[in-house]
Amino acid sequence: MSLLKYESQLREPLVDGEKDYHQVTEDIIRPIEMKPSRLWYIGFFISVGLLLFGVYSVYREVTYGIGQWNLNKTIGWGWDITNFVWWVGIGHAGTLISAILLLFRQGWRTGVNRAAEAMTIFAVMCAGQFPIFHMGRVWLAFFTLPYPNSRGSLWPNFNSPLMWDVFAISTYFTVSLLFWYSGLIPDFATVRDRAKTKLRKLLYGIAAFGWTGSTKHWQRHESLSLVLAGLSTPLVLSVHTIVSFDFATSVVPGWHTTIFPPYFVAGAIFSGFAMVQTLMIVVRKVLNLQDYITIGHIEAMNKVIVLTGSIVGCAYLTELFIAWYGGNPYEWYAFKENRANLFSPYGWSYWLMMACNVISPQLFWSSKMRRNITVTFFMSIIVNIGMWFERFVIIVTSTYRDFIPSSWSTYYSPSIWEIGFYLGTFGLFFTCFFLFAKYFPTIAVAEIKAILKTSGENYKRKMTDTEKKDAEKFYLEEVEHAH
Amino acid sequence: MAGIKKFVVGCFDDEKVLFPAVKNVRKAGYKIHDVYTPFPVHGLDHALGLRETSLHTAGFIYAVTGTTTALSFIGWVFTKDWPQNIGGKPHFALPAWIPITFETTVLFAAVGMVLTFCYLCQLAPFIKKHHFHERATDDLFVMAIECTDKTNDGDLQAFLQNAGAKEVNVQVAETGWWLGRYDREQKLYREEKGY
DSSP states (O other): OOOOSOOOTTSOOSBOSSOOHHHHHHHHHHHHHSOOOHHHHHHHHHHHHHHHHHHHHHHHHHHHOGGGSOOOSSOSSHHHHHHHHHHHHHHHHHHIIIIIHHHTTOTTHHHHHHHHHHHHHHHHHHHHHHHHHHTSOGGGGGGGSOOOOTTSSOOOOTTSHHHHHHHHHHHHHHHHHHHHHHHHHHHHHHHHHTOOSHHHHHHHHHHTTTOOOBHHHHHHHHHHHHHHHHHHHHHHHHHHHHHHHHHHTSOOTTTOOTTHHHHHHHHHHHHHHHHHHHHHHHHHHHTTOTTTSOHHHHHHHHHHHHHHHHHHHHHHHHHHHHHHHTOOHHHHHIIIIIIIOTTSTTHHHHHHHHIIIIIGGGGGGSHHHHTOHHHHHHHHHHHHHHHHHHHHIIIIIHHSSOSSGGGOOOOOOOOHHHHHHHHHHHHHHHHHHHHHHHHSOSSOHHHHHHHHHHHBHHHHHHHHHHHHHOHHHHIIIIIHHHO | OOSEEEEEEEEESOHHHHHHHHHHHHHTTOEEEEEEOSSOOTTHHHHTTOOOOOHHHHHHHHHHHHHHHHHHHHHHIIIIISOOOSTTOOSOOHHHHHHHHHHHHHHHHHHHHHHHHHHHTTOOTTEEEOOSOGGGGTTOEEEEEEOOTTOOHHHHHHHHHHTTOSEEEEEEEEOSEEEOOTTSOOOOHHHHTTO
């Protein structure tokens, strides 16, 4: 959706190879029309298996209660809320790519935005499971909704950060879904119009909502995308801010800090981009989309990773310094003894987090490393592990020793059903993602076509030649003309 | 405006040819029904003389509705319907309402705008429209020109060919939408009712 008519020849092409509009359609839509590979089936059934294991774990939790998890007197949140925050964080990169980069006119977003937005939606779906089932009596989850009821009406407490969470996550999910789907409509129409089988024509015909590509409709579509991007930008920042309020508004040492909102948002984008890398590196290979998700795209995302990773690193150090400088003995104890002391029960998790999130991404200051796919894939996994441990450190190390030493709990380690629930959300995520990769246009076809003539390799090459021949003449003929 | 009309259709494969063609066709006094493109071509709306969309204004109105709804509802709950004494703090705790107010604003604006967009463009499942060329969503820019009694479609076809159209034809088509499925041959509701 680049509004620029002209792009500097110094910029790397965003679409490699000899492409015209039809070729773009062919390349991106073809995987939908082919039978899925054996690898797809294997991956899909493993995901479904994980999902079923998750369903069974949740079934046990619902039937026998929260006691199925190894939560104890002082650690009430454990793996469950760790996973919640982790999944929500993953989702943030999708919105960043689709909304913030749209506002900043970053052409490279077109290659990855569709899949990243899908990732957002699936990640938020996974995240939502945790607080819902953490309620224990999940059949009463509707009590969080502000509807006139026979209990008073007894309204939910709108002053509570947990209630803010309900609104933030549900709004985030709805808006992301609308944004994603409105972008999909034209591409579904493309699939529909070239469909050979009746079933495909029917299903994509329904999904495409009768889209024709009318100029007026495109004009409205552009306006809609822009406003939705403008809305999503503060929304995505607000969501993780509100998630951080769950901690920051409490009086627990290690949680009660004002740095949490920006630190959580940066961490969310950091982990989200790592997940985008993990998925994209596989998708571009399997679906043969290397021309659209180029090394340049991967490098751009690695730059975001090194930036946000460093912001997160700064936040860790600031938080540690302020814990000491602030002079609150409880706060300082939480940081010095519960976290930074390597030989305390959970010291290992703090230093694992530091190693994964602060030290290892520094590798990406080197452009050689940023452009190396194996290194990037490996790093993306490391970052995701690190960011999971960040939430684990925050939740567990702050709660396992509370204000009364007599209630300092025994070592917390999750039960198989807690782990099963987490694996189950992986199953849910990848089941959805496999279906998406097979049945949806994984790249925004229309948006790629819109940037093709400014950023496609063959067009850029032509432009460079023309520029060399006669820069003046070119400007008058082509650029002025195009306006 | 729904109804069955006759169109001369020209298909272009390059937007650089399309722009001057649009200009010339309009200059010659023909009425362009619409141009169907596979992606948003910037400036084409201006070239066709379409006015700016006011969808964003609608979005603003929905947003303000969301803000007011959230603020007035929470305000009513905490000051009138069920005031609670939470640590002696004021009932009207505006700062604590900001998060929910903000989320509701965004939710109303987004949902409202998408629904308005679908309404204005007649987009919904099972809606069917006439497609002048199936490659309009692939790689062709399809210009449909409405014929009047005075239009000589032979001349117009030659005119479009001169302007650079790769494919030219005449089609009689229903301009509105109807309920239908894309896997079946199109059938106008007008015919079914026996018009």
